[in-house]
Amino acid sequence: MQPQLGPLAGIRVLDLSGGAEQYCGKLFAQLGADVLLVEPLAGSSQRREAPFIDGSAHPETSLSFAYFNQGKRGIALDLDSGAGQDVLLKLAGGADLVIESERPGLMTERGLDAKSLSQTNPSLVVTSITPFGQEGPYAQFEGGDLVTLAFGGLLSLGGYPEMAPTAPYGNQAILSAAQFAAVASMMALWEVEGQSEPRTGQHIDVSVQESVAMALENAVQFVELEGSIRKRNGGEQRQAGTGVFPCGDGMIYLMAGGVASNKFWKTTANWLVETGATGAEELLNDRWFDHAFLQTAEAKQLFAGIFLPYAATRTKAELYEEGQRRRIPICPVSTTADLLQNRQLTHRQFFEETVHPHSGRSFFVPGAPYRLSQSPWTLGRPAPQLGEHTHEVLAELGLSNEQQAVLLREGVIA
Structure with missing residues (x-):
């Protein structure tokens, strides 16, 4: 043939x-x-x-x-x-x-x-x-x-x-x-x-x-319609709970705030409370469901103080699997070595x-x-x-x- x-x-x-x-x-x-x-x-x-x-x-x-x-x-x-x-x-x-x-x-x-x-x-x-x-x-x-x-x-x-x-x-x-x-x-x-x-x-x-x-996605429209120039935000939380965070063996991306933040925030807060993250009860306070508060430096600093010590004790795979089980937007930041072992790509x-x-x-x-x-x-x-x-x-x-x-x-x- x-x-x-x-x-x-x-x-x-x-x-x-x-x-x-x-x-x-x-x-x-x-x-x-x-x-x-x-x-x-x-x-x-x-x-x-x-x-x-x-x-x-x-x-x-x-x-x-x-x-x-x-x-x-x-x-x-x-x-x-x-x-x-x-x-x-x-x-x-x-x-x-x-x-x-x-x-x-x-x-x-x-x-x-x-x-x-x-x-x-x-x-x-x-x-x-x-x-x-x-x-x-x-x-x-x-x-x-x-x-x-x-x-x-x-x-x-x-x-x-x-x-x-x-x-x-x-x-x-x-x-x-x-x-x-x-x-x-x-x-x-x-x-x-x-x-x-x-x-x-x-x-x-x-x-x-x-x-x-x-x-550039909508960066040009920000200038044209709002008169603002988008800035670099690598390594920062875009709002509390949303960004790239270090963990036990690398980095993960988490989106607890942002789109549909009320739903994701409560689920993320409950996850951290149930698994014993120190201080996680604070994240169920009413102010965390206010999008304006999530944008503040205070909120970002408080979240990092709770989540980073918790994430440091867990691997990318552990955080990803638990987050997926709870329907939380989270994913590992893959290295090239990770890609060769990725189950989906394999x-x-x-x-x-x-x-x-x-x-x-x-x-x-x-x-x-x-x-x-x-x-x-x-x-x-x-x-x-x-x-x-x-x-x-x-x-x-x-x-x-x-x-x-x-x-x-x-x-x-x-």
Whole structure:
């Protein structure tokens, strides 16, 4: 029996992106598209990103590169050379989607911008992921993850009030843009598919700054409607009984106050009284059912004085199980180690085992956060080693061994 093809089988993607933007192409690869990673001769910048397997820095040992590029094929090509540009134009002629993350204007200088590529392939979709978009006063600014988090407004909300802003781990700004880029690209491909001949593609302009600004929830509306700027509240109770609290083996999140606070507050207070928390009887006083009182520093300090000594004697699992039994909103703050042991993720086989292409060591990586009932998601082949499929891909273009040898001698391919 032939293996079932993924839902994007038959779609061809050229991934020219260099950093965490490569996550966009990964999403296509693992749904069955043929994604070709086009790297410079020295390799993608992502190859130099830690952590490295066994702690040894090498172009083939970056774990983030291995993750972002699983399921893809790969070639090494000098796009600053005329011959390299000719090869890419030929590849684009048979592609459906090109993903790139160069500074605005560079692809135009190379003759490989969306307008130029569309002359070779009018139905081609070209997606550009840049810090600030293709135009505007910041378009030529350089900006990594930290810069775009700051310019997008999210950095100001991260961390503790008495400290400098804190960025979330792991290129979250760029990854959010990569996800938006994948969705937009898929919509554009769908639109092309529905056209009658001749089909016309389009250029998708994705700004990392704008992708970050999408994550601010209602912070902008607070400014617009109330004239107030939301502040960092990490490590604080938003109101008494609601926030992150330390316990015997880590941290838990509890929401005793807040939405439906009267119901949750009484249940939480009874829990602490029944299980012997020192001073818990105070929490049944009438003033604790006044939402305005829960907002005060006095209430937050009193609650912490009762709950923290109690939580310190219990584990995350114990607090979670007891809170769930009593229908109280509480959950453990999971570490990455906890996730590998999580019963729900284990049941759904979320983490998939793969083999590192260079070291041969096996390790687990996150799978897909969705299930398609009729069309499978697959982890796919290991990430390509530098230039691993160059000969294969050029042969598909019709280039002979002799022609490829010339390109190799001239430093066009690797």
